[in-house]
Amino acid sequence: MSKETEQALIDSARDGDREAFWKLVEDAAPMALRLLTRLTGNKEQAEDLLSQTALKAVDGFEKFRGESRFSTWMMSIALNLARNEIRQSKSRKEINWDDVIPAGAHNHGSESADLVEWRDPQEVFEQKELRTLLDNALEELPLKYKTVFLLRDAEGFSTKETAKALGLSETAVKSRAVRARLALRKSLAPHFGRKEREAHGS
Amino acid sequence: MARDCKRMLSELSDYIDDELAEELCVELEKHLTDCPNCRVMLDSLTKTVRVYCSDKEERLPDALSAKLRAAVAKKWDDKDSKSRKSHE
Ligand SMILES: [Zn+2]
Numbered sequence: 001m002s003k004e005t006e007q008a009l010i011d012s013a014r015d016g017d018r019e020a021f022w023k024l025v026e027d028a029a030p031m032a033l034r035l036l037t038r039l040t041g042n043k044e045q046a047e048d049l050l051s052q053t054a055l056k057a058v059d060g061f062e063k064f065r066g067e068s069r070f071s072t073w074m075m076s077i078a079l080n081l082a083r084n085e086i087r088q089s090k091s092r093k094e095i096n097w098d099d100v101i102p103a104g105a106h107n108h109g110s111e112s113a114d115l116v117e118w119r120d121p122q123e124v125f126e127q128k129e130l131r132t133l134l135d136n137a138l139e140e141l142p143l144k145y146k147t148v149f150l151l152r153d154a155e156g157f158s159t160k161e162t163a164k165a166l167g168l169s170e171t172a173v174k175s176r177a178v179r180a181r182l183a184l185r186k187s188l189a190p191h192f193g194r195k196e197r198e199a200h201g202s
Numbered sequence: 203m204a205r206d207c208k209r210m211l212s213e214l215s216d217y218i219d220d221e222l223a224e225e226l227c228v229e230l231e232k233h234l235t236d237c238p239n240c241r242v243m244l245d246s247l248t249k250t251v252r253v254y255c256s257d258k259e260e261r262l263p264d265a266l267s268a269k270l271r272a273a274v275a276k277k278w279d280d281k282d283s284k285s286r287k288s289h290e
Pocket residue numbers: 206207210233237239240241
């Protein structure tokens with residue numbers, strides 16, 4: 001949805017146009033559902049959280065000041081709801097730099113197992129198998145990195161909008177994004193590295 | 203990984219986002235020409251990001267959409283009538 005269309009709908013909704021408000025929700029809902037599904041790992045729970053999100057958006061619409069995109073605002077509601085539901089998970093864990101960069105070798109030229117060239121993941125695996133691999137890798141990420149990665153990379157939010165949705169500084173978003181990418185890369189490397197694929201084929 | 207390469211890692215991420223300053227870009231690109239390890243890092247990081255952003259469903263399933271729409275409409279109308287009452 002273009003910014004202009006969005007603004008027009010927001011203005012109409014503020015004047016009491018229910019249909020305009022629904023259009024805004026409808027536009028953001030698929031993204032919210034993807035996010036909630038990936039965070040909870042449970043389709044039904046995600047759908048339930050989505051409707052809670054939409055109802056909270058109705059309730060809090062006066063508080064939406066238009067400082068971010070409507071979808072960003074809805075994502076922040078969804079994330080807050082999701083966080084409460086999955087609080088007990090390992091959300092406090094940090095990603096250490098040394099754990100996610102390829103090991104073995106302060107000496108040049110030595111090749112460690114996760115520095116093998118990658119195949120194109122979509123060519124190596126069936127869609128369903130790939131989905132499982134990606135979900136499992138994501139599952140291992142601590143929550144605060146996962147949320148940044150899902151917004152910033154999976155949904156393509158800018159650093160700025162990600163920061164707004166999560167109430168973080170842009171520096172924090174960047175730092176978490178780098179670690180999240182490196183951690184996921186490391187988890188996926190054994191599957192997508194060329195050697196692994198050749199082993200499968202033989 | 204060599205120390206030089208470690209230093210390049212966070213820059214690789216900015217490079218993928220096209221947010222790396224020009225002079226660092228030049229430095230990184232020069233390093234990449236000479237360093238197969240960092241080329242693998244760049245390629246695999248790019249693929250990591252790409253593989254997660256593909257395959258996006260742009261619409262809700264019809265049944266879910268209808269349910270959501272009805273719930274939102276009801277909430278909207280309830281709120282509307284409450285605020286009208288409080289103004290009377
Ligand atoms: Zn290097």
